[in-house]
Amino acid sequence: MGKTLVEKIWDAHVVKRQEGFPDILYIDTHLIHEVTSPQAFDGLRKRGIPVFRPSQTVATADHNVPTLNQHLPIQEELSRYQVDMLTKNCKEFGVELYGLGHPYQGIVHVIGPELGITQPGKTMVCGDSHTSTHGAFGAIAFGIGTSQVEQVFATQCLLQQKPKTMKIEVNGELAKGVGAKDIVLYIISKTTAAGGTGYFVEFAGSAIRSLSMEGRMTVCNMSIEMGARGGLIAPDQTTFDYVHGREFAPKGEDWDKALSYWQTLYSDEDAPFDVVLEFDAADIQPMITYGTNPGMGIGISDAIPATTDQPESERPSYKKALDYMGFRDNETLLGHPVDYVFIGSCTNSRIEDLRAVASFVQGKKKADHVEVWIVPGSKQVEAQAKEEGIDKIFEEAGFVLREPGCSACLGMNEDKIPAGKYCVSTSNRNFEGRQGPNARTMLASPLTAAATAVSGKIVDIRELI
Amino acid sequence: MKKFEKLTSTVVPLPIENIDTDQIIPARFLKATTREGFGDNLFRDWRYDSDGNPKADFVMNNPTYNGKILVAGKNFGCGSSREHAAWAIQDYGFDVVISSFFADIFKGNALNNGVLPITVPDEFLEKIFDAVFADHHSELTVNLEAQTVIINATGASFEFEINPYKKSCLINGYDDIDYILSHTAEIEEFERIRPFSFYR
Numbered sequence: 001m002g003k004t005l006v007e008k009i010w011d012a013h014v015v016k017r018q019e020g021f022p023d024i025l026y027i028d029t030h031l032i033h034e035v036t037s038p039q040a041f042d043g044l045r046k047r048g049i050p051v052f053r054p055s056q057t058v059a060t061a062d063h064n065v066p067t068l069n070q071h072l073p074i075q076e077e078l079s080r081y082q083v084d085m086l087t088k089n090c091k092e093f094g095v096e097l098y099g100l101g102h103p104y105q106g107i108v109h110v111i112g113p114e115l116g117i118t119q120p121g122k123t124m125v126c127g128d129s130h131t132s133t134h135g136a137f138g139a140i141a142f143g144i145g146t147s148q149v150e151q152v153f154a155t156q157c158l159l160q161q162k163p164k165t166m167k168i169e170v171n172g173e174l175a176k177g178v179g180a181k182d183i184v185l186y187i188i189s190k191t192t193a194a195g196g197t198g199y200f201v202e203f204a205g206s207a208i209r210s211l212s213m214e215g216r217m218t219v220c221n222m223s224i225e226m227g228a229r230g231g232l233i234a235p236d237q238t239t240f241d242y243v244h245g246r247e248f249a250p251k252g253e254d255w256d257k258a259l260s261y262w263q264t265l266y267s268d269e270d271a272p273f274d275v276v277l278e279f280d281a282a283d284i285q286p287m288i289t290y291g292t293n294p295g296m297g298i299g300i301s302d303a304i305p306a307t308t309d310q311p312e313s314e315r316p317s318y319k320k321a322l323d324y325m326g327f328r329d330n331e332t333l334l335g336h337p338v339d340y341v342f343i344g345s346c347t348n349s350r351i352e353d354l355r356a357v358a359s360f361v362q363g364k365k366k367a368d369h370v371e372v373w374i375v376p377g378s379k380q381v382e383a384q385a386k387e388e389g390i391d392k393i394f395e396e397a398g399f400v401l402r403e404p405g406c407s408a409c410l411g412m413n414e415d416k417i418p419a420g421k422y423c424v425s426t427s428n429r430n431f432e433g434r435q436g437p438n439a440r441t442m443l444a445s446p447l448t449a450a451a452t453a454v455s456g457k458i459v460d461i462r463e464l465i
Numbered sequence: 466m467k468k469f470e471k472l473t474s475t476v477v478p479l480p481i482e483n484i485d486t487d488q489i490i491p492a493r494f495l496k497a498t499t500r501e502g503f504g505d506n507l508f509r510d511w512r513y514d515s516d517g518n519p520k521a522d523f524v525m526n527n528p529t530y531n532g533k534i535l536v537a538g539k540n541f542g543c544g545s546s547r548e549h550a551a552w553a554i555q556d557y558g559f560d561v562v563i564s565s566f567f568a569d570i571f572k573g574n575a576l577n578n579g580v581l582p583i584t585v586p587d588e589f590l591e592k593i594f595d596a597v598f599a600d601h602h603s604e605l606t607v608n609l610e611a612q613t614v615i616i617n618a619t620g621a622s623f624e625f626e627i628n629p630y631k632k633s634c635l636i637n638g639y640d641d642i643d644y645i646l647s648h649t650a651e652i653e654e655f656e657r658i659r660p661f662s663f664y665r
Contacts, residue, residue: 194539
C-alpha cells in the first residue's frame with residue numbers, strides 16, 4: 001500500500017511513536033510574530049529554559065503594525081508594547097527578527113516563502129492559523145496555539161495526532177477572470193466552513209497544477225477556512241524553480257541533495273485517502289461571500305440562497321448572518337454598492353496579486369465614493385512593486401499603496417473598516433467584526449476587488465476583461 | 466495546569482452555530498502579553514454595544530443564566546489559532562464547553578489550558594438546550610474519569626470521547642511540555658541521524 005504525501009512527510013518527522021500517546025513530531029521551522037508569542041516566551045522564563053533551537057526560529061512583526069508611516073514610533077500604546085516585547089524577547093532568546101524597518105519584514109506567511117525558508121518536505125508551524133499557506137510547497141504546515149508555541153520553543157517538537165487525509169482534485173480549465181481565490185472560495189462553499197475539520201487536505205488536479213506558486217499559496221492559505229489544519233500541494237518543477245536561488249534555499253551540493261529528495265514527495269498512486277472530493281474547474285465563477293463565514297460564498301451572478309433552503313436547525317444562525325450583512329434571501333449582489341476595497345493579507349498580497357490588480361486598473365480611476373487600500377505582504381513585495389512602476393499605476397487610479405502588515409484583515413491594528421460599511425476584501429475571513437466592529441466583509445479575488453474599486457459596486461470581472 | 470475531575474453546574478446556553486474565535490475574543494483585545502484578564506472581553510461585541518453598555522438580549526447579560534459550563538452550537542471555535550479564546554473562556558469562569566462539533570485548533574488550545582471541550586451528538590445537544598430553556602436551574606454533571614455528561618433533570622447521559630493521554634493530563638494537571646522534555650535525548654538523537662541537514 002502506497003503512502004500519501006502527508007504520511008511521507010509526517011513519518012519522516014516522528015521522533016517517537018508510542019501506543020496511547022500522540023506522536024512527538026519534529027518541527028523544522030518555527031515562525032513567530034508579536035501577538036501569539038509573548039506568553040510562550042514568558043513560559044520559558046518561568047521554567048528557566050532556553051529556546052532549544054533558536055536557529056530554526058524566525059520572527060517578524062505583522063499583526064499590530066501600522067501600514068502608514070512605519071518609520072515613526074507606533075502610536076497605539078498596547079501595539080507598540082507588544083511589538084517592543086517581541087524585539088526584547090528575540091534578543092534575550094537569540095531568535096532572528098525581521099522587525100519594522102528591516103528589509104525582510106512583512107506578513108509571516110509572505111516572508112517565509114519569499115526568503116526560501118519555506119521548502120518542500122519541511123514541517124513548519126506558527127501561532128497563526130494561516131500557516132497552512134506554506135503547504136503550497138509540499139510542506140506540512142499548520143497553525144498552533146500559544147501553549148504549543150512554547151512547546152516548540154522548549155523542544156523543537158510538538159505532540160500531535162497523525163491527521164486524517166483528504167484529497168481535493170480540481171480538474172479542467174479555469175474561465176478567464178477566474179483564479180486561485182475563486183477556486184478556494186468555491187471549494188469552501190461546497191464543503192462548508194467545517195467540512196475539512198480533522199483533515200490535512202492535499203489539493204491536486206490539473207487546475208491546481210496550472211497555478212503559480214502565489215496561486216497555490218492562496219489556495220492552501222484558506223484550507224483552514226474549511227476547518228482543515230493544513231492544505232498542501234505536491235512539489236513540482238514550478239515549486240523547485242520558485243525556491244531555487246532564494247536567500248535561505250539550499251545551495252550547491254545541498255541543493256542537489258534536497259532536489260532529489262523533494263522529487264520523491266508525492267502521494268503514491270495507490271495511497272489511500274480518507275476522503276476524496278472532485279470538482280470541475282469549468283463550474284467555477286468569480287466568487288464572492290455574502291455571509292459571516294467563508295463557507296457562505298456564491299458565484300458572482302448567483303442569488304443568495306434562501307433561509308428556507310437551509311436545514312431547520314441552522315436557520316437562526318443563517319438569518320443572523322444575513323441580518324448582520326444587511327442582505328436578503330434570493331438577493332443578487334451584482335450592482336450592490338461598496339464603501340471600501342481592501343487588497344492585501346496573507347491570502348492575496350504577493351507581487352502576482354499586485355500585478356493582476358495593476359494590469360486591470362492601468363489607465364482607470366477608482367469610483368469616487370470608494371476607499372481603496374492596497375497593502376503589500378512584505379517590504380520585498382513593496383520594493384518590487386515600486387521597481388515595476390506598479391505604485392504609479394495605483395496612484396494614478398486613486399489607490400493607496402500602504403506599507404506591509406496584516407492591516408484590515410483582522411481589525412487589530414489601525415486599519416479598520418467602519419461600522420455598517422461594506423468592504424470587498426481579498427483577505428480570508430468574513431466573520432462578524434473581523435475587519436472592525438460591525439464592518440461587513442465580502443471576500444473575493446484581487447481581480448474582482450480591483451473591478452469593484454473602479455466600478456464602485458459589485459461587478460462581474462468576466463464582462464470587463 | 467489546573468486539574469479537572471468532576472463538575473456539576475448550571476449552564477450558559479448559546480445556540481448559535483459556527484461561533485468563531487473573532488466572536489469569542491475580537492482581535493483588538495489580543496494586545497496583552499500575559500494570559501490573564503481576557504474574560505472581560507469574552508464575546509465582547511455580542512455582550513456590549515459600541516459605547517460599552519451591556520446588550521440586554523445577550524445570554525451572558527441575562528442573570529437567569531450562569532454556570533461553569535458553556536453550551537454552544539456546532540463548529541465552535543472555528544477561525545484563528547488564538548489561544549486567547551481559550552484563555553478568555555477560562556478567565557470568565559467556564560471549565561467546560563459543550564458543542565456538537567469543535568474546530569481543531571480551539572479544541573487543542575482548550576485542552577492545553579484545562580478547559581474540557583466535550584463533543585456530543587446533535588440530538589443530545591438539543592436535549593441540553595431543551596432542559597435549560599425549560600428550567601434555567603437545570604444542571605449538568607460532567608465526570609471526566611467516567612467520560613460522561615448527564616442532564617440531571619432527565620437523567621439522560623452521554624459517554625463522550627477524549628484522547629486517553631489528554632484525559633490523564635487533565636486529571637493530573639500535567640502539560641505536554643513536561644512530557645516532551647522527558648524525551649530530550651531522543652530528540653537530539655533524531656537530529657543527529659536524520660539525513661536532511663539542508664533544512665537547518
